[in-house]
Amino acid sequence: MSSAKTERLINLTMALLASRRFMTKSEIFRRVAGYSGNQETKERMFERDKDDLRSLGIEIEVGGHDPLFEDEPGYRITPEAYQLPASQFNAHELGLIATALGLWRESEFEDTSHSVSRRFQSIGVTPQEPEGLTLGEVSIDETGLVEIADALADRQGIRFEYRKSGSQDAEMRRVNPMGLSAWKGSWYLVAEDLERGDIRAFKLSRFVSGIERIGKIANYEIPEDFDVRDYLIMFSRGELNAVIDVRKNQGGALRSQAITVEHQDEEWDRLTVQFNDETEFLREILWLTDAAKIVEPESLRIKVVSALTTLEARYV
Amino acid sequence: MSESAATRALRLLDLVPYLNSHPGVSVAEIAEEFAISRADVIKDLNLIFLCGLPGYTPLELIDISFDEESVNLHDPQNLGTPRRLTESEALSLRIALQALAELLPANHKDRTIISNLTAKIRSIFQSRIPDGALTYSSDRQRLTINNISQAISKNKQISIVYYNKSKDESKTRDIDPFRLIVEEKRVLLHAWCHLSGGLRSFDTANIESLEILDRPRMTSTEEKESGSKMATVRWINSQRSFAERYPSIARPGEPTSDFDFFQEEWLIRSAISYFDEIEVLEPADIRSVVAERCKRALELYSSH
Numbered sequence: 140m141s142s143a144k145t146e147r148l149i150n151l152t153m154a155l156l157a158s159r160r161f162m163t164k165s166e167i168f169r170r171v172a173g174y175s176g177n178q179e180t181k182e183r184m185f186e187r188d189k190d191d192l193r194s195l196g197i198e199i200e201v202g203g204h205d206p207l208f209e210d211e212p213g214y215r216i217t218p219e220a221y222q223l224p225a226s227q228f229n230a231h232e233l234g235l236i237a238t239a240l241g242l243w244r245e246s247e248f249e250d251t252s253h254s255v256s257r258r259f260q261s262i263g264v265t266p267q268e269p270e271g272l273t274l275g276e277v278s279i280d281e282t283g284l285v286e287i288a289d290a291l292a293d294r295q296g297i298r299f300e301y302r303k304s305g306s307q308d309a310e311m312r313r314v315n316p317m318g319l320s321a322w323k324g325s326w327y328l329v330a331e332d333l334e335r336g337d338i339r340a341f342k343l344s345r346f347v348s349g350i351e352r353i354g355k356i357a358n359y360e361i362p363e364d365f366d367v368r369d370y371l372i373m374f375s376r377g378e379l380n381a382v383i384d385v386r387k388n389q390g391g392a393l394r395s396q397a398i399t400v401e402h403q404d405e406e407w408d409r410l411t412v413q414f415n416d417e418t419e420f421l422r423e424i425l426w427l428t429d430a431a432k433i434v435e436p437e438s439l440r441i442k443v444v445s446a447l448t449t450l451e452a453r454y455v
Numbered sequence: 456m457s458e459s460a461a462t463r464a465l466r467l468l469d470l471v472p473y474l475n476s477h478p479g480v481s482v483a484e485i486a487e488e489f490a491i492s493r494a495d496v497i498k499d500l501n502l503i504f505l506c507g508l509p510g511y512t513p514l515e516l517i518d519i520s521f522d523e524e525s526v527n528l529h530d531p532q533n534l535g536t537p538r539r540l541t542e543s544e545a546l547s548l549r550i551a552l553q554a555l556a557e558l559l560p561a562n563h564k565d566r567t568i569i570s571n572l573t574a575k576i577r578s579i580f581q582s583r584i585p586d587g588a589l590t591y592s593s594d595r596q597r598l599t600i601n602n603i604s605q606a607i608s609k610n611k612q613i614s615i616v617y618y619n620k621s622k623d624e625s626k627t628r629d630i631d632p633f634r635l636i637v638e639e640k641r642v643l644l645h646a647w648c649h650l651s652g653g654l655r656s657f658d659t660a661n662i663e664s665l666e667i668l669d670r671p672r673m674t675s676t677e678e679k680e681s682g683s684k685m686a687t688v689r690w691i692n693s694q695r696s697f698a699e700r701y702p703s704i705a706r707p708g709e710p711t712s713d714f715d716f717f718q719e720e721w722l723i724r725s726a727i728s729y730f731d732e733i734e735v736l737e738p739a740d741i742r743s744v745v746a747e748r749c750k751r752a753l754e755l756y757s758s759h
Contacts, residue, residue: 144460149506170509191461196541222536239551248547258537261476279554292543307693318588366587426728429752446730447749454746
């Protein structure tokens with residue numbers, strides 16, 4: 140492997156970082172060590188080096204060199220765009236950062252986190268451990284999360300095979316990632332569906348293929364007021380109503396989400412409940428077996444009766 | 456093909472500020488920190504030695520002296536400060552901080568600090584990903600239960616801070632976990648409590664924090680014998696909300712699964728609630744109970 144290229148990349152970074160003015164290409168070729176060969180070769184070298192540094196996340200600013208000569212653009216790296224602004228974090232914050240990054244242990248973000256942690260620690264401030272905190276072996280990772288987060292950071296489209304809730308077949312989805320949400324241990328991607336033209340939520344555990352990048356980097360913008368919660372059912376208020384009779388002193392979970400509870404007779408109370416997900420709600424009612432009875436809607440009543448009939452036949 | 460020149464350049468750019476803040480660090484320590492061989496560290500140090508600012512006289516080169524035992528950076532030139540975070544790195548940090556805030560007890564003072572810190576990171580690193588694009592809601596009880604299961608399977612003692620509702624007080628207790636008992640509305644932990652010197656049941660919802668200790672737990676054979684029973688379920692279709700809900704139940708590519716359960720009531724209700732996903736085959740005597748329950752529930756609808 141050529142060390143020459145690595146050496147040139149470092150020298151270029153240092154030169155652009157040291158220069159207050161924009162450096163033109165001819166200046167770079169003249170002054171930065173490592174550029175040799177004819178003009179065409181040097182140009183090609185420089186274009187590749189520039190792309191390499193950008194792919195590493197190093198921001199190269201392009202600007203006019205001299206207002207009197209508009210022939211050649213110039214390049215520079217500002218210290219603000221390159222350096223970690225260390226002084227803006229105190230020891231307590233650095234401790235929280237180190238602890239938080241530890242959550243990526245044994246995930247695909249582990250190497251990234253280790254590097255970020257080291258850079259924050261290079262500042263020379265000893266991080267202060269958060270008090271009274273025992274996280275045990277908590278993991279926040281899920282298969283696919285890191286790849287999706289990277290695509291989101293790049294604002295680049297992805298495609299994957301997805302199995303919809305309640306369906307057995309998977310289909311290819313092509314989306315622009317907009318946000319990520321963890322809900323009770325499961326991750327959800329909120330993304331613009333490029334075929335259907337709207338924004339939808341996808342549960343990571345229902346991905347049945349790997350994730351492939353599509354389209355260009357920085358291909359779309361995410362509006363400043365974008366909020367994943369607008370697209371996730373668990374954050375929305377119940378939209379469906381049900382009236383259910385529940386035996387006295389039973390169905391505690393259902394009672395705690397009821398809007399009204401009315402005394403019906405010695406044995407029963409009548410509850411009004413709002414819900415979003417009919418499948419989940421049906422499971423909750425069935426869990427209570429003969430302690431709950433659907434009054435309305437009729438559609439839910441039919442489903443409960445049908446499930447119980449199926450069950451009775453199956454287990455007899 | 457070994458690593459690309461760009462990847463190596465990035466490591467060197469990170470190595471300089473690291474050396475800057477770790478005077479006298481050994482080659483072995485650097486190798487461990489950057490997960491590379493000692494030979495590669497030496498190669499990297501020799502390369503850094505050649506890099507510098509235009510002019511490239513000794514005054515402009517990165518100045519470094521080293522042997523195996525001690526590496527000393529005398530002049531980092533303009534690379535002494537670490538690299539700022541990329542968008543992807545900032546995003547991974549924001550996610551981790553949000554998760555950390557959620558994992559802290561509800562009244563922990565650091566929660567507000569973390570929320571301000573997350574916003575600060577977004578602004579300092581000029582992230583194009585808005586705050587609303589990331590949310591993290593944890594399920595503390597599920598984490599607790601996962602940790603307890605781990606402790607049980609690894610035969611470890613745990614230390615818990617437990618809130619006693621009736622006494623309205625929280626205490627730290629070292630306990631030997633025996634088993635988790637799933638009931639309709641709560642999950643109980645059956646354990647030997649060293650603080651009270653006896654067998655106790657803890658409601659996992661009231662466990663405020665938990666730490667797995669590096670001490671073996673006592674395994675009571677009596678507990679084991681009276682504990683779990685084996686269930687067999689048949690998977691009716693490829694839907695998996697039941698398997699997703701109870702991740703400890705393995706679902707291989709076979710039509711049935713066996714697993715341990717502790718409470719008949721839980722298994723009966725699961726059979727009914729997840730009627731479209733599972734059929735309980737074993738224990739066989741539970742089957743007639745399920746049928747009887749369903750019959751009673753159906754009577755509610757036929758009486759009118």
